[in-house]
Amino acid sequence: DGGITQSPKYLFRKEGQNVTLSCEQNLNHDAMYWYRQDPGQGLRLIYYSQIVNDFQKGDIAEGYSVSREKKESFPLTVTSAQKNPTAFYLCASTRLAGGPGNEQFFGPGTRLTVL
Amino acid sequence: GDSVTQMEGPVTLSEEAFLTINCTYTATGYPSLFWYVQYPGEGLQLLLKATKADDKGSNKGFEATYRKETTSFHLEKGSVQVSDSAVYFCALSDQTGTASKLTFGTGTRLQVTL
Numbered sequence: 001d002g003g004i005t006q007s008p009k010y011l012f013r014k015e016g017q018n019v020t021l022s023c024e025q026n027l028n029h030d031a032m033y034w035y036r037q038d039p040g041q042g043l044r045l046i047y048y049s050q051i052v053n054d055f056q057k058g059d060i061a062e063g064y065s066v067s068r069e070k071k072e073s074f075p076l077t078v079t080s081a082q083k084n085p086t087a088f089y090l091c092a093s094t095r096l097a098g099g100p101g102n103e104q105f106f107g108p109g110t111r112l113t114v115l
Numbered sequence: 116g117d118s119v120t121q122m123e124g125p126v127t128l129s130e131e132a133f134l135t136i137n138c139t140y141t142a143t144g145y146p147s148l149f150w151y152v153q154y155p156g157e158g159l160q161l162l163l164k165a166t167k168a169d170d171k172g173s174n175k176g177f178e179a180t181y182r183k184e185t186t187s188f189h190l191e192k193g194s195v196q197v198s199d200s201a202v203y204f205c206a207l208s209d210q211t212g213t214a215s216k217l218t219f220g221t222g223t224r225l226q227v228t229l
Contacts, residue, residue: 004158031215033216033217040221040222041221042222043159043204045217048216090159094215101164101166101208102215103149104161106159106160108157109158
C-alpha cells in the first residue's frame with residue numbers, strides 16, 4: 001500500500017542534542033512538508049520541498065534543518081538551537097500537477113519529547 | 116497573509132445530534148479549502164475539500180460549502196456518531212505558489228457521547 005511512514009513514533013532526547021526525524025513516502029509525490037503541532041495552535045509549517053535537492057523555509061524554520069537527497073525521503077533535524085522542541089511532528093506530501101486543489105497526505109507523526 | 120479562524124472547542128454533542136463547526140478564512144486570490152480530521156495519536160486525514168466558490172465537498176455524511184461572499188467553509192453533519200469524536204481542522208491552500216502550502220486553523224475537538 002502507498003503511504004507515508006514516519007519513524008520513530010516516540011522519541012526522547014536530552015536537551016542540547018540534535019535529533020533527526022525520518023519521513024519516507026512511496027506515493028511518487030513531488031512535494032514534501034514538515035509541520036509542527038502544539039496543543040491549541042494547529043499545525044505550523046517548518047520546511048517544504050518541491051524537488052530533490054531544493055527546499056524552502058516555512059513559517060517556523062529557526063532551529064530546524066532538512067535535506068532532500070531522494071524524492072521519497074525528507075528527513076528533519078531538530079537542532080539544539082530550537083528553543084522549545086517538544087512537540088508532535090507531522091510529515092506530508094502531495095503531487096504538484098493539478099495545482100493547490102490537491103490534498104496533502106500525512107504520515108502518522110513523531111512525538112518528540114526533550115528532557 | 117492568509118489565515119483561518121475556527122470556532123473554539125471542545126464541542127460536546129450527544130449521538131445523533133446535528134453538528135456545525137464554523138470556519139472563516141482570509142486570503143488573497145481564490146484558495147482551495149479543506150477539512151481534515153485527526154484521531155487521537157494519528158496524523159491528519161482529508162475529510163473533504165472544495166476548490167471554487169459554491170462548490171460543496173462531502174464525505175461520510177459531512178458537508179461543507181465554499182462561500183466566497185462570507186469567506187466561510189462551515190462543516191456540518193446531520194447526525195453524529197461516537198466514532199466521529201476527533202479533532203477537525205479547517206485549512207486553505209495557497210493559490211499563488213507552485214507548491215501548495217496549507218494554512219490551518221487551530222482545530223476544533225469534537226466529543227460525541229452516548
